[in-house]
Structures are given as C-alpha cells and as structure tokens.
Amino acid sequence: MQVDQAPLEEAFEATIAANDRIEPRDWMPEHYRQTLIRQVAQHAHSEIIGMQPEGNWITRAPSLRRKAVLLAKVQDEAGHGLYLYSATETLGVSRDELTRRLISGKQKYSSIFNYPTLTYADVGTIGWLVDGAAICNQVPLCRTSYGPYGRAMIRICKEESFHQRQGYELLMTMMRGTDEQRAMVQESVDRFWWPALMMFGPPDGDSPNTAQSMAWGIKRHTNDELRQRFVDMSMPQAEALGVTFPDPELKWNEERGSYDYGEPDWEEFWHVVKGNGPCNTQRVAHRKAAYDDGAWVREAASAAAARNEAEASQARVEQAPRPSLRGSDGRVETR
Amino acid sequence: MTTTQPDPEWPLYEVFIRSKRGLNHVHVGSLHAPDAEMALLHARDVYTRRNEGVSIWVAKSADITASSPLEKDPLFAPSGDKVYRHPTFYDIPSNVPHM
Numbered sequence: 241m242q243v244d245q246a247p248l249e250e251a252f253e254a255t256i257a258a259n260d261r262i263e264p265r266d267w268m269p270e271h272y273r274q275t276l277i278r279q280v281a282q283h284a285h286s287e288i289i290g291m292q293p294e295g296n297w298i299t300r301a302p303s304l305r306r307k308a309v310l311l312a313k314v315q316d317e318a319g320h321g322l323y324l325y326s327a328t329e330t331l332g333v334s335r336d337e338l339t340r341r342l343i344s345g346k347q348k349y350s351s352i353f354n355y356p357t358l359t360y361a362d363v364g365t366i367g368w369l370v371d372g373a374a375i376c377n378q379v380p381l382c383r384t385s386y387g388p389y390g391r392a393m394i395r396i397c398k399e400e401s402f403h404q405r406q407g408y409e410l411l412m413t414m415m416r417g418t419d420e421q422r423a424m425v426q427e428s429v430d431r432f433w434w435p436a437l438m439m440f441g442p443p444d445g446d447s448p449n450t451a452q453s454m455a456w457g458i459k460r461h462t463n464d465e466l467r468q469r470f471v472d473m474s475m476p477q478a479e480a481l482g483v484t485f486p487d488p489e490l491k492w493n494e495e496r497g498s499y500d501y502g503e504p505d506w507e508e509f510w511h512v513v514k515g516n517g518p519c520n521t522q523r524v525a526h527r528k529a530a531y532d533d534g535a536w537v538r539e540a541a542s543a544a545a546a547r548n549e550a551e552a553s554q555a556r557v558e559q560a561p562r563p564s565l566r567g568s569d570g571r572v573e574t575r
Numbered sequence: 576m577t578t579t580q581p582d583p584e585w586p587l588y589e590v591f592i593r594s595k596r597g598l599n600h601v602h603v604g605s606l607h608a609p610d611a612e613m614a615l616l617h618a619r620d621v622y623t624r625r626n627e628g629v630s631i632w633v634a635k636s637a638d639i640t641a642s643s644p645l646e647k648d649p650l651f652a653p654s655g656d657k658v659y660r661h662p663t664f665y666d667i668p669s670n671v672p673h674m
C-alpha cells in the first residue's frame with residue numbers, strides 16, 4: 241500500500257513552524273532523522289570520549305578534594321553520554337550499534353578530545369574553556385526541535401555549571417600560588433584556546449549543513465555566532481584570572497560591541513577531524529579496550545539476571561496453589 | 576575475552592522518578608540493563624546523582640502500550656467539543672464570593 245506522504249510532511253512542517261517539538265513516534269523526513277542521529281550520536285560520543293583526557297589525572301589528583309571533584313565531573317560526563325544515547329535510540333538506532341560506529345571510526349566526536357592533558361592545570365583549563373564552550377553550544381540546544389534531544393540537553397546544562405566553576409576555581413587557586421604555577425596555567429590556556437574555539441565547528445561559509453539544520457530547528461545559532469559569544473564571555477573571565485589568550489588580534493570592537501579575534505588554524509582543525517590529531521588513535525583504542533575488557537562484567541550481569549529469573553519462576557511454581565488444596569467452593573485452604 | 580558474536584543487547588527500560596514526596600513519578604529517560612533490579616541501580620547512578628529523586632520506577636519499554644500520534648485527532652476528539660467540562664463555561668455574577 242502506498243502511503244500518501246504529503247499530509248504527513250505538512251503536519252511535520254507545521255509543528256516545526258509553530259516552534260513545537262517533534263516526538264519519537266511522529267512522522268519525520270528521513271533526512272531529519274539521519275541528521276539528528278549523526279548530531280546526537282556525535283554529541284554522545286564526545287561526552288564518552290571526553291572522560292579520557294581528564295580521567296587521565298584522577299589517580300594523580302593533588303588532594304583528596306580535587307580527586308573527589310574530578311571523579312564527580314568525569315562521572316557526570318558518562319551520565320551525559322548516556323542521556324544522549326538514550327535520546328539517539330528513540331530515533332531507531334540501537335545502543336550497541338552506536339558503540340560499534342564509534343569504535344570503528346564511522347561516527348566522530350568533538351576534535352577537542354584529541355588533544356592531550358599534559359599537566360593538572362589542564363583539568364582546570366578544560367573545565368573553564370572546554371566545558372565553557374560546551375555550555376555556549378548546549379544552552380540553545382535545550383530548545384532544539386527534537387523533544388528527547390532538548391530534554392537531554394536540559395539535564396546536561398543543569399550539571400555543566402559545576403564543571404566550569406570547579407575548573408575556574410582550580411585555576412584561580414593556582415594563580416594565587418607560585419610563579420611556576422602561574423606559568424603552568426598560562427601555558428595550559430595557550431594550548432587550549434584555539435582548540436576550544438574550534439569546538440564550534442568550521443566557519444559558517446564551510447558548514448554546508450547549518451542552513452538545513454537551522455530551518456528544522458535542530459540548531460538555533462550558526463557556528464560563528466556561538467564562537468563570538470564564547471569569545472565575548474571568556475575575555476572578562478581571563479582578565480579576572482590574570483591570563484591572556486594567544487591571539488594578537490583579540491581586541492574590543494566598540495562598534496560591534498564584541499571582541500574581534502583572529503582566525504583559528506582550520507587546516508589543523510580538518511587534520512584532527514580526519515583522525516590525525518595528537519590522540520585520535522589512542523582515544524578510540526582506549527574506548528575499544530574498555531568495551532572489550534568489560535565483556536566479562538556484561539556476561540556476569542546477564543548470568544546473574546538469568547539465575548535470578550530462574551529462581552523467581554521456580555518460587556512461583558512452588559507457591560502456586562495446588563489443586564488438591566482447593567476446596568469445593570474454589571477457595572484455597574490456608575494452613 | 577573479545578566475543579566474536581555481538582551479545583544480544585540488554586532490554587531497554589524506561590525510567591520514572593518521583594523528585595519529592597507529593598509529586599508524581601515523571602519519565603526521565605531510558606537505559607539498558609539485564610533485569611529490572613539492575614535497571615534500578617543504573618537508574619540511580621544515571622538519573623539521581625544530585626538528589627533528584629526519592630523513588631524510582633523502571634518498566635521495560637516493550638511493555639508500554641502507547642497511543643499512536645497518527646490517530647491523535649480521532650483519539651482525543653471526544654474531549655474537544657466538551658467546553659462545558661471547564662469552569663469558565665459557566666457565567667457566575669461577580670458579586671458571588673468564593674466561586
């Protein structure tokens with residue numbers, strides 16, 4: 241039977257036009273579904289891979305307080321990944337399939353996580369700048385047109401503020417320390433500034449999917465708009481902290497009411513996106529190893545569940561009233 | 576240790592959380608688990624890291640029967656024309672108190 245799609249498409253367009261949300265069981269154009277799967281899965285993978293650069297420092301945290309904070313932060317990122325995988329699954333792709341696509345390199349994650357974390361100051365810089373850039377990206381996504389994605393973003397945004405503040409506080413503490421510690425902070429900021437700017441994706445002119453994503457309400461702002469917002473937010477924070485960004489073109493533009501800034505090295509960006517960044521191979525290999533090493537845990541959990549189920553059904557059989565105990569009036573005799 | 580055959584995926588559970596006493600359980604998302612007991616433990620870790628809940632329900636997604644969005648109009652039509660079910664349908668003089 242040929243289903244007439246015109247009324248379905250009309251209903252979809254009307255929902256988008258009314259700024260209403262599309263929900264999982266609604267009809268949606270295949271291209272909309274595929275675009276979302278790509279974007280939300282990439283976002284989920286970023287949260288999961290994003291645990292690695294910082295997780296690297298958990299065993300070497302300088303104090304119990306910092307260790308507890310870092311553990312909580314990294315655990316949150318695992319949670320973010322799970323909220324987003326859960327949203328992706330509502331689009332009709334299985335969790336295992338998503339993991340396979342990440343491990344096989346078919347789906348990407350944010351290029352920022354392919355840079356190494358060389359000192360503990362990087363934990364602070366990542367919280368401040370990387371989570372800061374993520375917040376810039378994510379706050380408007382709370383109003384994205386796909387319901388489950390928006391709801392996942394709302395949960396995530398509630399937790400991100402802690403991530404940014406703990407990072408900034410860590411850097412402030414180091415800035416109050418020795419000259420050597422201050423130098424460590426500046427060196428770390430110098431390394432992460434440009435990659436953080438690249439987190440917003442290529443310039444609008446090189447982002448062919450943006451127009452369609454905005455028409456569908458999946459994205460609410462262009463890459464360059466969000467990048468500008470991030471630069472404007474970060475400058476006063478850098479001043480308060482007492483660090484500078486490695487960009488000689490950064491300066492206040494009175495006319496625009498914004499900061500002018502230099503062009504990131506887009507060649508480096510594409511290089512990293514294509515898999516040739518400093519840590520791409522290591523990140524994916526580590527994710528695969530974690531998946532493989534976890535096989536026995538999954539097997540044990542499945543076995544325990546099967547045994548519990550068998551015992552429970554055995555108990556049901558034993559407790560079931562036996563016909564011989566049933567009186568003529570049908571009542572079960574209780575002894 | 577690596578299995579050649581991908582394991583069958585654990586069933587999907589929908590998670591509902593009561594954020595505090597006096598409120599309904601509200602759907603918050605889903606997760607995979609080998610059984611309901613593990614689903615509850617996972618739900619605690621994934622969805623209540625900051626005291627977001629005082630009670631959790633999990634239910635297998637496959638056990639949920641949902642109305643179809645396509646039949647939305649006929650399904651909800653019976654309530655569409657019953658404006659008299661709303662208090663604003665009735666005109667009461669403004670000098671009548673407490674109503």
Ligand SMILES: [Fe+2]
Nearest residue numbers: 287316317320
């Ligand atoms: Fe996150």
Ligand SMILES: [Fe+2]
Nearest residue numbers: 317371400403
């Ligand atoms: Fe974060």
